Amino acid sequence: MNVFRLMPVLIAAMFLAAPAQAATVTSPDGRTAVTLDADGEGVAFYEVVRDGKPLIVKSALGFTFTDADPMRRGFKVVGTTTDKADTRWEQPWGERRFIADRHNELAVTFRQDGAARRTVTVRMRVFDDGIGFRYEFPQQAGLPTARIAEELTEFNLSQDGEAWSIPAGDWNRYEYIYSRTPISSLSTVHTPVTMRTAGGTYLSFHEAALVDYSSMWIKRVDGLRFRTLLAPSSRGAKVVRSGAFDTPWRTVLIADAPKGLFESNIELNLNEPNKLGDVSWFKPMKYIGVWWEMHLENSSWASGPKHGATTANTKAYIDFAAQHHFGGVLVEGWNKGWDGNWFGNGRDFSFTQAYPDFDLAAVSAYARRKGVQLIGHHETGGNTANYEAQLEPAMALYEKMGVHVVKGGNVADAGGIISCNADIADPCGKEVLEWHDGQRQVQHHMHVVEVAAKHHIAVNPHEPVKDTGLRRTYPNWVSREGARGAEYDAWGVPKNPPSHVPTLIFTRLLSGPMDYTPGVLSLEGRGGTPIPSTLARQLAYYIAIYSPIQMAADLPANLAKYPRELAFIEQVPADWAESLMLDASIGEYAVIARKDRKSAAWYIGGVTDDKPRAPSVALDFLDKGRSYTATIWRDGDGADGLGDQSAKHRIVIETRKLTSRDTLAIPMAAAGGYAVALVPAK
Numbered sequence: 001m002n003v004f005r006l007m008p009v010l011i012a013a014m015f016l017a018a019p020a021q022a023a024t025v026t027s028p029d030g031r032t033a034v035t036l037d038a039d040g041e042g043v044a045f046y047e048v049v050r051d052g053k054p055l056i057v058k059s060a061l062g063f064t065f066t067d068a069d070p071m072r073r074g075f076k077v078v079g080t081t082t083d084k085a086d087t088r089w090e091q092p093w094g095e096r097r098f099i100a101d102r103h104n105e106l107a108v109t110f111r112q113d114g115a116a117r118r119t120v121t122v123r124m125r126v127f128d129d130g131i132g133f134r135y136e137f138p139q140q141a142g143l144p145t146a147r148i149a150e151e152l153t154e155f156n157l158s159q160d161g162e163a164w165s166i167p168a169g170d171w172n173r174y175e176y177i178y179s180r181t182p183i184s185s186l187s188t189v190h191t192p193v194t195m196r197t198a199g200g201t202y203l204s205f206h207e208a209a210l211v212d213y214s215s216m217w218i219k220r221v222d223g224l225r226f227r228t229l230l231a232p233s234s235r236g237a238k239v240v241r242s243g244a245f246d247t248p249w250r251t252v253l254i255a256d257a258p259k260g261l262f263e264s265n266i267e268l269n270l271n272e273p274n275k276l277g278d279v280s281w282f283k284p285m286k287y288i289g290v291w292w293e294m295h296l297e298n299s300s301w302a303s304g305p306k307h308g309a310t311t312a313n314t315k316a317y318i319d320f321a322a323q324h325h326f327g328g329v330l331v332e333g334w335n336k337g338w339d340g341n342w343f344g345n346g347r348d349f350s351f352t353q354a355y356p357d358f359d360l361a362a363v364s365a366y367a368r369r370k371g372v373q374l375i376g377h378h379e380t381g382g383n384t385a386n387y388e389a390q391l392e393p394a395m396a397l398y399e400k401m402g403v404h405v406v407k408g409g410n411v412a413d414a415g416g417i418i419s420c421n422a423d424i425a426d427p428c429g430k431e432v433l434e435w436h437d438g439q440r441q442v443q444h445h446m447h448v449v450e451v452a453a454k455h456h457i458a459v460n461p462h463e464p465v466k467d468t469g470l471r472r473t474y475p476n477w478v479s480r481e482g483a484r485g486a487e488y489d490a491w492g493v494p495k496n497p498p499s500h501v502p503t504l505i506f507t508r509l510l511s512g513p514m515d516y517t518p519g520v521l522s523l524e525g526r527g528g529t530p531i532p533s534t535l536a537r538q539l540a541y542y543i544a545i546y547s548p549i550q551m552a553a554d555l556p557a558n559l560a561k562y563p564r565e566l567a568f569i570e571q572v573p574a575d576w577a578e579s580l581m582l583d584a585s586i587g588e589y590a591v592i593a594r595k596d597r598k599s600a601a602w603y604i605g606g607v608t609d610d611k612p613r614a615p616s617v618a619l620d621f622l623d624k625g626r627s628y629t630a631t632i633w634r635d636g637d638g639a640d641g642l643g644d645q646s647a648k649h650r651i652v653i654e655t656r657k658l659t660s661r662d663t664l665a666i667p668m669a670a671a672g673g674y675a676v677a678l679v680p681a682k
């Protein structure tokens with residue numbers, strides 16, 4: 001080989017061998033610079049500078065252990081390496097087809113003085129729209145098994161501002177209304193937690209690739225200093241790992257506007273590529289289900305005269321699905337175990353035995369004949385031990401029935417998840433209570449995903465562990481709940497406020513798809529209670545909230561009352577080539593555009609809080625020189641999502657011709673919204 005071609009390699013090798021010292025890595029656009037170093041006391045730390053100004057000031061790194069000396073002081077830098085990437089990869093399904101991964105990387109190895117001479121490498125990736133870093137523990141004599149008492153990663157902000165958050169460590173998992181508060185008054189919160197600094201920088205803190213580790217909560221220690229607080233474990237140590245292991249990535253999205261948070265791909269880029277190969281057995285789709293009727297208490301999950309999941313009732317749903325081109329029908333409550341207090345312990349759930357009035361084989365054969373898929377359901381009642389013991393036959397049964405998606409449920413209001421003791425291989429002689437997002441439950445969800453994949457089944461867990469982008473590695477992890485969804489509009493006190501979805505878009509939904517279950521066109525919950533929404537807003541949700549399986553939640557009889565709106569739900573895609581944020585203010589409003597993956601059509605959805613608005617958005621993303629026929633479903637004159645039923649249902653459906661040179665300023669009522677389908681004119 002020509003020696004000149006080797007020169008860059010030789011220079012790089014010299015650089016890598018240079019003596020260790022504070023090292024800095026910048027984003028490809030040069031705006032964000034991150035330094036990793038150890039201070040005079042040997043505390044490993046990082047700091048982030050944005051446009052030359054401190055953004056995250058000196059923030060310590062480290063760990064404490066239940067049975068070993070802490071790793072918090074006495075570190076020195078013993079090695080640095082650098083790398084970079086500028087690649088593109090394709091999602092099998094998603095909010096966009098192609099994902100660009102462009103980042104610069106710095107990995108710094110810290111060694112602790114002392115007898116054990118333990119080392120840990122911190123790998124830092126810096127993108128134009130944020131950073132991600134993780135700890136990598138080698139196999140080492142000084143720490144053969146890490147029993148982590150706490151992770152000590154700090155996020156020490158330079159400026160106050162406002163934050164959108166839900167509390168962590170409370171009984172109702174992620175199902176809370178988001179609070180908007182000063183950053184400096186936060187307590188302990190789940191991630192993603194999103195902030196806007198006084199200087200106008202948008203930040204969102206989360207994690208990527210949460211595998212065999214405990215979920216990261218973020219706790220304000222004092223002032224603007226935050227620290228990881230790992231979800232607890234029954235074992236004492238919050239995380240137990242033997243040999244070499246990596247922590248999840250700690251991520252901070254950094255943007256000048258909410259748009260930058262929404263369009264970031266850092267979560268996915270920090271996960272491993274697809275491990276499952278061909279997953280074409282899963283097709284994005286819309287579905288209906290024997291579901292809302294139970295939440296309304298029109299029928300019951302339990303057996304008896306009100307039983308919802310009967311053969312006859314499910315067949316009626318299948319007929320409706322076939323007639324209106326829905327891909328699937330979810331059926332909850334067909335399997336034994338729903339009688340009595342299933343909220344309490346889930347001990348009675350069988351995942352293979354049906355109630356006598358439900359014939360699984362007959363129903364699935366009927367669905368197949370009608371070109372509809374049955375969507376399976378596994379509610380554990382929080383008893384993951386009982387579920388794991390039946391998991392293999394349960395998934396095998398669904399596979400045999402032609403089911404390719406299973407919704408999960410982990411309602412455990414008794415106070416925790418009932419799990420086998422400590423190790424997934426434990427025969428479960430002893431039941432213990434675990435947090436829904438601790439290491440044990442993280443292992444459980446991964447186990448379910450892997451067993452399901454073997455049976456060509458996609459999963460959609462409710463009461464899940466939060467999404468950390470693992471759908472890249474396991475594309476059968478298609479959606480999940482993990483926030484207050486439409487079920488709260490049935491029976492929640494209060495129901496989801498109008499600010500909820502404009503907040504979710506910049507918090508929970510930054511982590512990945514959500515099975516929100518929109519489409520309650522009646523706008524009525526249990527006992528006729530009013531849902532704060534207009535009719536047009538329910539349609540906007542199909543664009544504003546991304547999920548490759550999207551429910552039309554209302555009763556078929558109610559959906560049928562709104563044929564023109566139902567036509568929109570039938571038409572709107574659940575799989576996209578691109579997704580863009582056109583305009584937004586967190587918690588107030590958002591206007592999102594998505595391009596169909598199978599055609600040249602674009603869709604636009606707008607949602608607002610309790611204030612009427614008409615944000616003006618440019619359509620410059622449309623193909624230049626092309627004319628589009630836009631069908632618009634919008635709030636009509638006098639529409640009011642907080643008003644009476646007739647005001648909520650006031651809708652105008654109109655068509656216009658639009659091009660990339662136009663702007664659109666569609667009025668939204670209080671708690672309103674709109675949906676637009678832009679189809680290229682012939």
Ligand code: NOJ
Nearest residue numbers: 379409411462463481487
């Ligand atoms: C809670 C889920 O969020 C809901 O969708 C489901 O119907 C119930 N659990 C019962 O499984």
Ligand code: CA
Nearest residue numbers: 462463481487
């Ligand atoms: Ca739920």
